[in-house]
Amino acid sequence: MSETNTVNHPGVALVTGANKGIGYEIAAGLGALGWSVAVGARNEGRREAAVDKLRAAGADAFGVPLDVTDDASVTAAARLIEGKAGRLDALVNNAAITGGGPQEPTTVDVERVRAAVETNVIGVIRVTNALLPLLRRSPSPRIVNVSSSVGSLALQTTPGAETGPIAVAYAPSKTFLNAVTVQYAKELAGTNILINAVCPGYTATDLNGFRGVRTPRQGAAVAIRLATVPDDGPTGRFFDDGGEVPW
Ligand SMILES: NC(=O)c1ccc[n+]([C@@H]2O[C@H](COP(=O)([O-])OP(=O)(O)OC[C@H]3O[C@@H](n4cnc5c(N)ncnc54)[C@H](OP(=O)(O)O)[C@@H]3O)[C@@H](O)[C@H]2O)c1
Numbered sequence: 001m002s003e004t005n006t007v008n009h010p011g012v013a014l015v016t017g018a019n020k021g022i023g024y025e026i027a028a029g030l031g032a033l034g035w036s037v038a039v040g041a042r043n044e045g046r047r048e049a050a051v052d053k054l055r056a057a058g059a060d061a062f063g064v065p066l067d068v069t070d071d072a073s074v075t076a077a078a079r080l081i082e083g084k085a086g087r088l089d090a091l092v093n094n095a096a097i098t099g100g101g102p103q104e105p106t107t108v109d110v111e112r113v114r115a116a117v118e119t120n121v122i123g124v125i126r127v128t129n130a131l132l133p134l135l136r137r138s139p140s141p142r143i144v145n146v147s148s149s150v151g152s153l154a155l156q157t158t159p160g161a162e163t164g165p166i167a168v169a170y171a172p173s174k175t176f177l178n179a180v181t182v183q184y185a186k187e188l189a190g191t192n193i194l195i196n197a198v199c200p201g202y203t204a205t206d207l208n209g210f211r212g213v214r215t216p217r218q219g220a221a222v223a224i225r226l227a228t229v230p231d232d233g234p235t236g237r238f239f240d241d242g243g244e245v246p247w
Helices: 021-032 044-056 071-085 110-135 170-188 216-227
Strands: 012-016 036-041 060-065 090-093 142-146 194-198 238-240
Touching: 012 021, 012 071, 012 110, 021 036, 021 044, 021 060, 021 090, 021 142, 021 216, 036 044, 036 071, 044 060, 060 071, 071 110, 090 110, 090 216, 110 142, 110 170, 142 170, 142 216, 170 194, 194 216, 216 238
Parallel strands: 012 036, 012 090, 036 060, 090 142, 142 194, 194 238
Antiparallel strands: none
16 A cells, blocks of 8 residues: 555544554544544543644544443444534544453463453444444545454464564454454445554553554554545455555
């Protein structure tokens, strides 16, 4: 994909987990492109601080209280966006947790696995389905699931490939998310909704104690690109900054 492959008309985007890290930079990048950005975040103080910062940078941003693990919160978020914008053009499912550590499979506290799946997978399905009616009102709806290359079974089983630490909650939750992305793409084939997974790369954020080597802005770029692909863009695929990632 080239950098010039962007939709002509910026619309309304919801970014989940947009109060910090990569999600904040996805919101900032879309805002800079002229999109109206709904900042989905569960903590009121951090949400409003992010909205203020985005607005100060010139973005058209508004806050949306959102806990992706909570049905009522997600339903209310969809209603709020419907009231403010009437439709949704891009949904970026960015919110995620690691589940905490340690995560060696033979000794893991299974609650860590449950928590990672609840947020990183079921949360994405819950949010996507609640927002689909609004996405269907868009002329060019896009869904981007922020995944990770650690969820790639192809890479996890390639000798010598860089696949991060052993993490039976976080990594398989991203494998599950990848599989979910493919199922959505299959059901939505033939509609104008394009859905893809992306990997931001190893990025310095709270998620990894700021050990990542990329900046959040660099990590955000691939999600922004897939949120703005034209109507003949890809669907049901997995990308990072270098191109396509094997599932
Ligand atoms: N950083 C990396 O190296 C890396 C690499 C590959 C993929 N990723 C992916 O990139 C995405 C962003 O991660 P990040 O590195 O920017 O991490 P981060 O700084 O920890 O941000 C995660 C965001 O998700 C939000 N969140 C968590 N649970 C939520 C819930 N139940 N409801 C709503 N929001 C929730 C957090 O909100 P609170 O502030 O309220 O906790 C926060 O805004 C994630 O999908 C992650 O898996 C990151």
